[in-house]
Amino acid sequence: MLKQLFISTPVKEVLADDNTLALVPLVEQCEPFEVGMITTGLEGATSVSLSELWTVSQPTVRGQTGNTYWSKNSDIICIAHWLSKDDCYNIEQNTQKAYKAVLSVMTEHGFSYPFRFWNYLPAINAGTGDDELYKKFCTGRLKAFESAGLTPENFPAASALGHHSDGAVIYMFASNQKPQHFKNNNQVNAYEYPRQYGISSPSFARATALNLNNINYLFISGTASIIGHQTLGENDLEKQLEVTQSNIEHLLTTANPENLSLSTFKVYIRYPQDVAFTQNWLEARYPGVDMLFTIADICRKELLVEIECFCL
Numbered sequence: 526m527l528k529q530l531f532i533s534t535p536v537k538e539v540l541a542d543d544n545t546l547a548l549v550p551l552v553e554q555c556e557p558f559e560v561g562m563i564t565t566g567l568e569g570a571t572s573v574s575l576s577e578l579w580t581v582s583q584p585t586v587r588g589q590t591g592n593t594y595w596s597k598n599s600d601i602i603c604i605a606h607w608l609s610k611d612d613c614y615n616i617e618q619n620t621q622k623a624y625k626a627v628l629s630v631m632t633e634h635g636f637s638y639p640f641r642f643w644n645y646l647p648a649i650n651a652g653t654g655d656d657e658l659y660k661k662f663c664t665g666r667l668k669a670f671e672s673a674g675l676t677p678e679n680f681p682a683a684s685a686l687g688h689h690s691d692g693a694v695i696y697m698f699a700s701n702q703k704p705q706h707f708k709n710n711n712q713v714n715a716y717e718y719p720r721q722y723g724i725s726s727p728s729f730a731r732a733t734a735l736n737l738n739n740i741n742y743l744f745i746s747g748t749a750s751i752i753g754h755q756t757l758g759e760n761d762l763e764k765q766l767e768v769t770q771s772n773i774e775h776l777l778t779t780a781n782p783e784n785l786s787l788s789t790f791k792v793y794i795r796y797p798q799d800v801a802f803t804q805n806w807l808e809a810r811y812p813g814v815d816m817l818f819t820i821a822d823i824c825r826k827e828l829l830v831e832i833e834c835f836c837l
């Protein structure tokens with residue numbers, strides 16, 4: 526059984542446990558330290574310092590292949606690859622290389638199906654028009670997926686956010702079981718966004734469902750205030766929360782074959798001054814959902830908040 530927990534336990538004990546698939550602490554660094562630990566540069570938004578923890582029931586083994594770090598058991602592999610500050614000056618080419626490395630480590634270990642990606646990048650909104658860092662990242666990612674023979678209907682769920690540190694990290698989960706990828710009928714598929722959003726469209730599904738050992742999971746991608754391909758509620762946090770909620774609720778009814786329930790939210794908030802309102806708003810509406818709040822830049826400048834979900 527795969528679980529996502531938000532914990533404040535000291536790092537050492539957690540890494541010593543071989544049921545830990547990945548520990549993702551909210552720390553300033555975004556660089557490799559130790560197999561099993563994925564630092565992202567994302568800051569926590571609340572005073573308690575929390576870490577995200579993914580655990581599995583079957584023990585994991587961990588290792589490093591070149592600059593790519595992995596941990597796995599027979600059902601699932603988690604793979605992480607960092608870009609240095611210098612690598613990020615050529616984000617397109619180095620994203621492509623990073624994805625190539627991650628996908629080849631996945632294949633070497635006998636896993637066929639990537640089902641969830643996270644991408645945390647520095648200065649994600651730096652640069653204008655087609656030169657925006659996020660857009661160059663999208664080109665690198667798409668080129669790598671195309672080279673690997675991954676077609677849009679096989680793009681998995683993802684999140685892509687900006688932090689205020691140096692370096693980038695891409696990490697992912699893959700399985701041997703074929704996942705099911707879903708669209709959001711109220712949004713244009715990200716991989717079909719019109720030209721105005723960049724040379725290469727973002728390569729991800731709105732949600733990915735998976736069965737591992739007779740247990741069902743649903744991963745909802747980073748979800749924001751977008752209808753069709755347009756941002757709604759510019760400069761209006763509550764409107765953005767409402768549209769984001771409507772997108773999540775729509776996915777729960779149309780992209781959720783096993784009718785799973787929301788278990789956790791990872792919430793990305795652009796401005797610290799929006800944290801309290803966002804937290805109160807979400808906690809009032811989703812009392813049973815465990816939430817992690819982070820400060821992060823969302824890939825469209827006008828987006829104030831983005832939410833990803835894990836359902837069990």
Ligand code: 3EB
Nearest residue numbers: 683684685727729746747749
């Ligand atoms: C959007 O819906 C908002 O590029 O991997 C959400 C989730 C977003 C994933 C990605 C981007 C990505 O277009 C942004």
